[in-house]
Amino acid sequence: MTILDGKKLSNKIKENLKVEVENLKNKGITPGLAVILVGNDPASHTYVSMKNKACKEVGIYSVVHEFPESITEKELLSTIKMINENPNIHGLLIQLPLPKHIDTTKILEAVDPKKDVDGFHPYNMGRLVEGLDTFAPCTPLGVMELFKEYDIDLYGKDVCVVGASNIVGKPMWALLVNKMATVDICHIATKDLASHTKRADIVIVGVGKSNLITVDMVKDGVIVIDIGINKVDGKIVGDVDFENVSKKASYITPVPGGVGPMTIAMLLSNTIKAAKNFLKESK
Structure with missing residues (x-):
């Protein structure tokens, strides 16, 4: 089992972004x-x-x-x-x-829309669905960066996204489909959640309910991305029973230290992208 270390990757990204900011300042x-x-x-x-x-x-x-x-x-x-x-x-x-x-x-x-670094504007959301260059919401974008960093190939993978919000679930679906994954998206009205998660190669969950995903709901070798944030007995935990699910997983994100730091890193990246776009247009 490999921990997908979002904190480590976000620090690496921030170091690269510092260089990009310096280059822009020089211009x-x-x-x-x-x-x-x-x-x-x-x-x-x-x-x-x-x-x-x-x-x-x-x-x-x-x-x-x-x-x-x-x-x-x-x-x-x-x-x-x-x-x-x-x-x-x-x-x-x-x-x-x-x-x-x-x-x-x-x-x-x-x-x-040119300043929409959160990627929530319908214009940017529409471009995202069409696979065009745009500002994607920071949390799903951070998840994609984790996949890239750890060489996780999405082509043809069965992915179950649990949570269908405009901020995470829906844009996550679009980014995955654009990488040729087969995506099953579940939500509060899904009848039998386990029947969807059990057959998935990758489970991505972000609904804000601790221990929603348990060990009996995933298959051996599953890749688990936990976006949930909950406070239980004064501790920050995700939506996944990490202790038990991690024994079955090939890759898993911790909470905290997984997707959270990546969200902020992607916000910085999107802001720098917006500045570069502005520079291009002002020439």
């Missing part, structure tokens, strides 16, 4: 990322702080626009418009979730 452009953070959700504040720290590590200019939960949709849209028009900001990230009185879809659609 007169500093990659810039703006984050919009609404409300006091502790998890959101932690994520934003981690993203900010990672930006500094590689030399990306980062700014956080913090707003109280009471902000109106109109005020939020006005801020997004201002950031869209700022030539020094190449990436714009809306930290989710947003308060219930805000229409999340409307907010995400207001982001300039």
Whole structure:
């Protein structure tokens, strides 16, 4: 069994990104990322702080626009418009979730697709499905980088994705299909989850339910990607019974230290890509 070490790979990627940032600075452009953070959700504040720290590590200019939960949709849209028009900001990230009185879809659609480094805009999602160059959501993109780093060939593999969110499940499906994998996507309405996971060469799960995937639900030699994050007895765990499933797996991601660090590394990568695109267009 091999541990897919996302922390180690993310550090390697960040070292490469530092070089890319230096090259861009030599050409007169500093990659810039703006984050919009609404409300006091502790998890959101932690994520934003981690993203900010990672930006500094590689030399990306980062700014956080913090707003109280009471902000109106109109005020939020006005801020997004201002950031869209700022030539020094190449990436714009809306930290989710947003308060219930805000229409999340409307907010995400207001982001300039050229600055959509989270890959959530329908324009970018459509290009992803068609296999065109675009900004892919950071978590699925991070999973693909892990496959690449560990020479895991996806061609013809049977993959079961558990979770069908717009942020992880659906874009994960698109990226896998584009690599010629056969993808089975499951969700809360799936009748017999185990019948799907048992026949999969690769199981990817991200729903936020600890011990959802148990040892009897996977076959010998399975590759397991655990995207879930749960707090159990003060410890961070994934959606997979790691202790037992790892005995059957050929490759498995730990939680923490697996997909999480890769998500942030891909955000940095997407921001630098946006800056390069801006430089190309401004010539």
